[in-house]
Amino acid sequence: MNYQIITQYDELVKVCQQAQQYDVVMLDTEFVRTRTYFPQLGLIQLFDGETLSLIDPVELTDMSPLKELLQNTSVLKVLHACGEDLEVFQNEFGCTPFPMVDTQIMAAFLGHGLSTGFAALVKEYLGIELDKSESRTDWMARPLTQKQLDxxxxxxxxxxxxxxxxxxxxxxxxxxEAAMQESELVVSKRIKTIDPNNAYLDIKGAWQLTPKQLATLKPLAKWRFKEAIKRDLALNFVFKEQDLLNVARFHCNSAKKMEAQDMDPRSVRRHGERISQIVKKAYYTAEEDYPDKIERLMDMPGYKQLFKTLKDEVKRVSQNSGLATEFLASKKQLNQMIRWVWKKDRDPSSLPDAMQGWRLELLGEKLDKLIK
Structure with a gap:
């Protein structure tokens, strides 16, 4: 297995221009994401069938030749389980590979589970056992070891x-065609703009709060989200989600009250004053400006029976098509479908996954008829 390490701009230009002569190229990234909000890109692997290049983004400052390749519509980019890779490309280069196909998705169309790993597929289709011991290694460290590079x-x-x-x-x-559609769907879901004003909706347990408590949680979650972006720090390393929820639940308008709820003392020392200000200001929110109570689908009348009916239909289609039930329609996708009918009155401008692309004829139309 021969490969070259790319650390110079002229080398990068050469390999990217060469790759653009091919119809298909293989792509992968290695990154670190432990405490940071954004993934830290440590390495990019590119293989055009002849030349295998390990591109070092730590050494290179100008990556425009690679960005050009990512956006070249005449070259199909192949990745495996590309969700986080897409985030890496979007964050680093402001774009994602296009056109792109994910081999994990391709395997799912052959009856494999949607989360089938690369090593398992290589073993099944190529008969080769891969060493995955370096998957959790530090890709930002330099120099990279021979084992890491291999x-x-x-x-x-x-x-x-x-x-x-x-x-x-x-x-x-x-x-x-369906595999290409599904790969595009993954891109559209992974690369979405988060509205800081809605960050509170992603807090687990927010549904338990009253509208008055949500009026406190909403600005707190917005502050935490913006702080995470500004400091490039994972949300829970700014302030723990459960602690944020409890600040809103118990109206903790002082560091003393936060400490009484056993919140992380370091976070309280660092952010207690700012959080207290937010809580005190939120206290005066007019009642008509309170966020709506968060209503869970599972608490709505008729939900459990309807979900079971839809799940049974998915199982039937799974048996006929050979596709895994989770791939056809996950729990999240079935809930998306129910919400589309019950909450959005079948709004054609916000179609759920099941009512688009390859799923529509195979499954979506059947599910639609089952929902009253």
Whole structure:
């Protein structure tokens, strides 16, 4: 397995221009995301079928040749389980690979579970056992070890023959167009703009709060989100989610009250005063400006029976199509479907996953008829 390490701009230009001569290239990234809000990019692997390059973004300052390749619509980019890779590309380059197909999705169209790992597929389709011991290594450390480099190179070296086998099977089964559609759907979901004003809706347990308590949680969650972006710190490293919920629940308008609720003392010392100000200001929110009580679907009358009915239909379609039930429609996607009918009155401008693309004819229309 031969590869080259790219640390100079002229080398990057050469490999990216060469890759643009091919119809298909393999891509992968290695990154670190422990305490940061944004993933820290440590390495990019590129394989065009002849040249395997390990591109070092720590050494390179100008990555425009790679961005050009990512956006070249005549070159198909192949990745595996690309969700977090997409975030990395969007954050670093302001774009995602296009067009793109995910081999994990391709495998799902052949009856594999949606979360089937790369090593498992390589073993099944190529008969090769991969060493995955470096998956949690520090990709920001320099120099990278030989073991790290070999591990990273293997991820795209074996991706190519695996992709070719999967593609033949997916095309023969008539799912190729659907696999491309599903890969695009993954991009649209992963790359979304978060409205800081709605950050409170992502707090687990927020549904338990009254509208008055939500009027406190909403600005607190907005503050925490903006602080995380500004400091590039994971949300819970700014202030723990459960602590934020309790500040709103118990109206903790002083550091003393926060400490009485056993909140992380370091976070209270750092942010107690700012949080207290937010809580005190929120106290004077006019009642008509309170956020609506968060109503969970599962608490609505008829939900449990309807969900079971939809799930049974998914199982039936799964047996007929050979596709895994979770891939056809996950719990989240079924809830999205119910919410679309019950809360959005079948708004055509915000179609759920089941009512788009390959799922529509296979499953969506059937589900739609079952929801009153």
């Amino acid at each position: 591990y990273a190179a293997a991820d795209v070296h074996y991706l190519l023959p695996m992709y070719q086998k999967l593609q033949n099977k997916v095309q023969a089964a008539g799912w190729w």
